[in-house]
Amino acid sequence: MNKNELKKWVSVLPKVELHLHIEGSLEPELMMTLAKKHQIKLPYANIEEVKSAYNFDNLQSFLDLYYLGASVLKDEDDFYQLMWNYLLKCKEDNVVHVEIMFDPQTHTERGIGFDVFMPGFKRAIQQAQQQWGQSCLLIMSFLRHLTEQSAIETLQASTAYLKDIIAVGLDSGELGNPPEKFTQVFKMAKELGLKRVAHAGEEGPADYIWGAINALDVHRIDHGVRSIDDPQLIAHLIDSQHPLTVCPLSNTKLKVFDHMQEHNILTLLDLGLMVTVNADDPSYFGGYLNDNYHALIDHLPIEKHHLEQLVKNSFNASFMTTEHKQKWLGEFNSG
Template sequence: MKNELKTWVSGLPKAELHLHIEGSLEPELMMSLANKHGVELPYSSIEEVRAAYDFHNLQSFLDLYYLGASVLRVEDDFYQLMFAYLTKCRADNVVHAEIMFDPQTHTARGIGFEVFMPGFARAMKQAENEWGQSSLLIMSFLRHLSEESALQTLDDARHYLAMITAVGLDSAELGNPPEKFERVFAKAKSYGLKRVAHAGEEGPPEYIWGATKVLDVHRIDHGVRSIEDPDLIKHLVEKQIPLTVCPLSNTKLKVFKHMQEHNIIQLLEHGLLATINADDPSYFGGYLNDNYFALIDHLPITKPHLLQLVQNSFSASFLPEEVKQDWLAKIV
């Protein structure tokens, strides 16, 4: 029965809404680019890199994440990174992807928008031309940095806003509440950009309230701790604010000790618009289908649950309404 469910869900068209492109950097590409640019890494083999992917919390992951990003130097590196992920989308039948990128990770190293944006765009256009892949970009601000840095990043992006659909907020939650970024999100809204924010994974339910009320977000990234606040659940359901849940990430970062403890079924049964996503697949052990498979393996999840999650992935997307409906009609 589990294998039948896996075969069925893998064959469905799906959308992915919470994916950090820097977090899709596979060890093989990391080592290849390090050799290309003469970047010294504290690993002598791909096996050592994989062995390092044993995190005890979000910060231990972020340390390795930023180290990995250091190998990305020239436009073609960003092209290779993006095209590799989009090729994974094709294999997993992810027909639409809303992809986060962290410009401050690169601009802090002297690598500007004029380097990474053309690389991303070239890969996205090639995938669209070759197999009809749909994708868009979400520019994420690093919340452990200042709002002034985020405002500067938004200003630096002004010549590339036509390529950016939304802004987001990621990195370490604790001590960096959404309210810290009220001005930059208001400015992004004035530019006509959609808004999303990480909240309620490492941080408390109050951070979800802050993201919805202060940042006026369209989606909450993660949001699994919303279950702790009945009033928050009621608010999210009434407003139909989606949650972009990442099961393998949640267990890898010890939000849940084991996948058997994950609350995705409870979120659905409360009426929340929950979706399944891979987050940082290279670091957390799997791409989108792997996240669905993990739920099938470890939870009493049913075909109707899975169907709802796949449908939600389109309903919660930033696709035009008519395109959403076209895809929803194909999901059976």
């Protein structure tokens, strides 16, 4: 298959996405519409200026824009619209199952509670499930630049909605906020029966991946590309098959790698790690799930068997029931 044939082939495959921040799917058009609706003054005169602002050069400058964008999300319908727009994109990209991260503290710090955003999210998810069978789980992420006490209070505030949440996660600025900072709240989440994931080894060192595994007892590592710096960690990840939810376009946009040709996802895959492909914050990083696969095809010596393995890894690394996984993998193998 040539590159164009590979792109067409992977585009129509049933796929899974495991590392997606719903607030990071806020497109400039919706940002401007909601700002106008709520009479919020943004430092942009038009959509073109918003798009040009997306040319940030590091994680912190992205996060500053990310939190500014989230400020336009005010009422239940805003959160419904945000989720609905992303789920429509899943339908377009044939993402049959998605595990979506949301950041409660981004909203509760602004006085907007679980009783506002959760009903909005749930309405969109239920509608997509009813209309085309979309499968969707929610991951509640804690902001690591805030205190562990704030994370504990967030977990406590979520009690009425835990039946709608599959896991907790850890995101935001990695440097200076090691996983060990959140040992207690992750232990509490485990006792509540929640699964655990954590961002580690993107801008932070390989040691943070060890911390996520040992201190937080995570099921998956979000990003994890810095694992390549530690041979012992690589050996452990091959043995344990802890999945890495790698986000290629995000990694290049944030200069984890200067160019996609330098990305190590293929190296990690060939070593035997369970790596997966994901979009992270697609409206900010220049593409949704198919766009990430296409970027790998354009810039790396990736072949059909690599793409097959990446897609299968995503199903296997998901929190779907075993029966649900087997159904999709069975279709994949017979296709």
